[in-house]
Amino acid sequence: MRWQGHGERRGYHHGNLREALIAAALDLISSKGPGGFTFAEAARQAGVSAAAPYRHFRDRDTLLADVARRGFELFAERLAAAWDEGKPTPLPALQRLGRAYLDFARAEPAYYAAMFEAGLPIANHADYRAASEKAFGILKMACDAVVAAMPQATRPPAMMMALHIWSLSHGVASLFARGDSARRPLPMPAEDLLEAGVMIYLDGLGARPE
Amino acid sequence: MRWQGHGERRGYHHGNLREALIAAALDLISSKGPGGFTFAEAARQAGVSAAAPYRHFRDRDTLLADVARRGFELFAERLAAAWDEGKPTPLPALQRLGRAYLDFARAEPAYYAAMFEAGLPIANHADYRAASEKAFGILKMACDAVVAAMPQATRPPAMMMALHIWSLSHGVASLFARGDSARRPLPMPAEDLLEAGVMIYLDGLGARPE
DNA sequence: TGTACATCAGTGAACGCGCGTTCACTGATGTAC
DNA sequence: TGTACATCAGTGAACGCGCGTTCACTGATGTAC
Numbered sequence A, B: 001m002r003w004q005g006h007g008e009r010r011g012y013h014h015g016n017l018r019e020a021l022i023a024a025a026l027d028l029i030s031s032k033g034p035g036g037f038t039f040a041e042a043a044r045q046a047g048v049s050a051a052a053p054y055r056h057f058r059d060r061d062t063l064l065a066d067v068a069r070r071g072f073e074l075f076a077e078r079l080a081a082a083w084d085e086g087k088p089t090p091l092p093a094l095q096r097l098g099r100a101y102l103d104f105a106r107a108e109p110a111y112y113a114a115m116f117e118a119g120l121p122i123a124n125h126a127d128y129r130a131a132s133e134k135a136f137g138i139l140k141m142a143c144d145a146v147v148a149a150m151p152q153a154t155r156p157p158a159m160m161m162a163l164h165i166w167s168l169s170h171g172v173a174s175l176f177a178r179g180d181s182a183r184r185p186l187p188m189p190a191e192d193l194l195e196a197g198v199m200i201y202l203d204g205l206g207a208r209p210e
Numbered sequence C, D: 001t002g003t004a005c006a007t008c009a010g011t012g013a014a015c016g017c018g019c020g021t022t023c024a025c026t027g028a029t030g031t032a033c
Helices: A017-032 A039-045 A060-086 A090-107 A109-116 A126-148 A158-177 A190-205 B017-032 B039-045 B060-086 B090-107 B109-116 B126-148 B158-177 B190-205
Strands: none
Touching: A017 A039, A017 A060, A017 A109, A039 A060, A060 A090, A060 A109, A060 A126, A090 A109, A090 A126, A090 A158, A090 A190, A109 A158, A126 A158, A158 A190, A158 B158, A158 B190, A190 B158, A190 B190, B017 B039, B017 B060, B017 B109, B039 B060, B060 B090, B060 B109, B060 B126, B090 B109, B090 B126, B090 B158, B090 B190, B109 B158, B126 B158, B158 B190
């Protein structure tokens, strides 16, 4: 994607360089992976000199961390929309949430790679980590609701359940649903695989009314 | 890791350059990620001129694909050893296999990253892909054995089961067990999380004798 | 056992290239009065 | 409404650097006889 078009003349100031650099980064990451993104090329793609990005980001890693943070925020929005307050009942809403996980990996491979495979140290970048936890929070909330609908005697810990479903979704997404060349072939839609897995898991918990 | 030591004099020929380059690549990948590995630095680390690697690998990507292939082969060995022909019974052997998955991610972060996150197009590199399928084959075999031990009427498809367990293991390993800085904190051992998940899943399948 | 020769696996110098980063600068924008 | 000025967001030239790759070369090794 090119922010600054061909014929359209722009003045001395870009007007929206920060956003244009993010867009360029996403474009580069999705075609070459997180490692193959350079500050210089992002600048070029935004139609700006190589020195200009330094007005907006301290360095390459700062930009990358910002992309990852935005990715998690977008991810959280998508998950929240899919959950839709657990309507009409928690179980189908949870399945929608799983689908949304895969959709995201497929539709936004660049964000996905920046979030999970850029090798950013989790420890630094506090807001990147906060955004990540917010996304997980949606899933946790969904599991709380599912657990609350179960008979009190057999309720499993919602945190464990959330971690299991996150792991399963993440595994399916990373191996079979990602929107880049590292996706493995699968003899069925990834959505079906995940949905069946979640169903069986919930059966194992006794979470499905028989 | 340095292949060619300090005091020890070596002659004009290295003797084992191919292996030394692989070792250097693993070292670099584990400290900087698959993107941060360069041909030149691998050569330097092996104590050899920058032109020497070209005698052994066509280019950077060929070396990387070779690392990934070796990774999958080692992975397959570890998984097979953990499975140990399903002794004493398939269920505990399957749990050992899950543990081995996590152990590998933890102990061999460089191989793990090269295998799953180097962005190597699956389509090219036929032997890399074959090695990957061989590793999955171990898991599939284990699931066949577990399924065979179930009453005939309720047997699930072993392929589906293998894909589910692979996904769950991969998710847990990638998010919580990997031996690098991208590992997320977890309030319990990753092994326990995975083991509980597999147990619940098997319960859902009715694979555990009650 | 010795010698001639082919082959192999290195060297080191050179090349063009793109990156990251700094610097003094300059054009555009906003605001005080 | 106009003007002076501060601030901001760009420029473009320059730097040092490391990478990938090629090239003619050379030292070491193996083998035929």
